[in-house]
Amino acid sequence: MGELDLGAVRAFVAVAENRHFGEAAVELGITQQAVSKRVAKLEADLGTVLLSRLRTGTGLSRDGDRFLPHARTLLEAADRAAVALRRDRPLRVDVLDTRLTTTELMRAYHETGVDIDVVTSDGLRTARSTLRAGTVDAAFARVTGPLDGVRSTPVHLEPMEVLVGTGHPWAGRGAVTMADLAGVTAWMPGNERGSEWAEFWEVVGAEFGVRIDTTGPNFGYEHLVAAVGASTDRISFIGEQCRMPEHPGVVRLPVHPPRPAYPWSLLWHRHNRHAALPGLIAHVRAGFRPQDPAQVWLPDADLPAFRP
Missing domain, CATH: 1.10.10.10 (Winged helix-like DNA-binding domain superfamily/Winged helix DNA-binding domain)
Incomplete structure (x- = not known):
């Protein structure tokens, strides 16, 4: 033999x-x-x-x-x-983008004394391969489709807000409803074709009668905020915990419940043996709060993982 x-x-x-x-x-x-x-x-x-x-x-x-x-x-x-x-190698975590709530989740975990290496990507399309290859230990994403050896746990439901310029008719309102948005066009140039977040917003648009305009190019958050601030009729959506660039001409409007919430999950490969990974999984599970149907709307595909 x-x-x-x-x-x-x-x-x-x-x-x-x-x-x-x-x-x-x-x-x-x-x-x-x-x-x-x-x-x-x-x-x-x-x-x-x-x-x-x-x-x-x-x-x-x-x-x-x-x-x-x-x-x-x-x-x-x-x-x-x-x-x-590789015991001394930091836990490598894909947060998608450093302005997102996922980065704050990792900052809180890092403060418990765990060494972390934060990376960004184009979401689930990259995470499936990097998790399988072991070049990333964990990733935050919205779960869609088969995961092929990758496991996941729900992490956070992030309510959406509406961005408008100070010259927009809604700027003086304290909040809006999804009914107010029916028939309105929301400009979201960062919704990349084939991404899990673009698919989420397509479902939101179909459910509430909102047209999602993905016309680009996508020049980043600064350009998005400046363009919305310079307009009297353009709106966009943003996550409640997203750290947007400060702009005096932009107003963030909460949406009255029930409002769409982006379903974040933590993903890891079942063969990953990094010593710090179980602690991260336990950390995010301890902070997770299930969906309250009176407060949060989710696409049908996301409901099973996020129900109480």
């Missing part, structure tokens, strides 16, 4: 747990052909058949069933060894 290749062992465990070569390939971030080759090599090294293809997927042979717990033990030992070598 040859020496065992940990990559091949990891491929076998992924197939055994997913019961499918394709899903194992997605989890590992490699091609299905590569998974098949790794499993074949492992079977050759061990001199036995570990997996069998069934009509309903992939199953374990008798030897595969016997080998699986030992394979998991091998991977756990390897992961612990890797963690021991």
